Amino acid sequence: MSRKVIKPVLSAAEAVRSVKAGSRVMVGGFNYGGIPYSLVEALVEAGTGDLTLISNDTAYEDVGHGRLVARGQVKKVIASHVGLNKKTGKLFHDGLMELELCPQGTFVERIRAAGFGLGGFLTPTGVGTVVEEGKEVLEVEGRKYILELPLRADVAFVRAHKADRRGNLTYFGTNRNFNPAMAMAADYVVAEVDSVVEVGEIDPNDVVTPGILIDALVVKEDLYYAART
Template sequence: MTFSQKSINKVGMLDEALARIDNGCTLMFGGFGGVGNPPTLINGLIEKEIKDLTLIGNDAGFPNIGIGKLISQGRAKKLIASHIGSNPVAGKLMVEGKLEVEFSPQGTLAERIRAGGVGLPAIVTDIGIGSVMEEGKAKVLLNAKEYLLETALTADVSIVYAKKSDCFGNLIYDTSARNTNPLVAMAGSFTIAEVEEIVPLGDLNPHEIVTPGVFVDLVIESKGVDWKWAWE
């Protein structure tokens, strides 16, 4: 069976993407310290005045870069992340009780997202045993060793950033901007990819594709990043 390019075209506009994200939804985002955050989508959410979000991602970004802009403006009610140290506004909001923060070790967080993406309900890990990380969590005994049961993470919508996409949503990432994006792309009920360049179907080298288009529901073109200068 063959498909026409038109029949599998996932390319859309920013307004179409923003219509998928409502107040109070669970939003998972790719990126590490702002690098790999999808800036056009984040700026669009700010302009749309979306609020009461539950955010899931590696960190809180910086106050004025990437996902940090949403957090700093008080648009999130909860954040699940590995750290918030790069965004002092997030720390202030947490201390004031205006932002609930669930910390998860970085590797554990990545595995919880991966598990959600492949349909597993939870993972087990010995990271956090004997520390505050085990409080309130179930434990299991495997081969005479104790592990924490960490629940998988999924989201209503996942937003990711990539260098290139074709009309089917196959994604290629740019060096370190790849970071958590491939895992996040798998774990959303609806996944939106913001990309630097959209190419015709067949132009991507299959060996370079990281995220298969089957995980992507909508592709929009980026208007440019706001985080590269911070790492130059």
């Protein structure tokens, strides 16, 4: 077996060294589910700042990647929902952080477009609203569409259930959410998993994200993820 296909298994602290100041970082998850908590916590501890955070939401100010926002490590958020994290709104309204809200379906399609190498796509979602401001609007067969552009990151942190040493990933339930799409749309992808097994122990029919997309693996650490007081 060629060693070239074996993915490195890193600690979370080692893995987040791939994130430099000013990086665009995708983080999987939807509310509490599917967040790569160990990786996010390590990034919080590293203190890396000036980040553009690309995530479905900003969790809560004391949970997951919401802590990156609350700690002032994020200069811009691109998300579809931020109402559960009061710090996100405050920083935006105080002019201390940029915020780009994107309809959820459009958000994930922009990520998919980047993953598949597309130049963008047309959607009627947001036509005639603030969503179309600053974007090109095209008319096709009498109907208006917004041209939405791909959304790509320097680094993606995704959460999966299990990996083999080649980086093939399986997911568990709704924790899957945005993670497979994000794994396709970054220059460097780290997958946080419950366990890493030997090649051949995962049925190929169960693989959702192929290992060719994954650069490194991290086994989740025993952290306390609940909201902190």
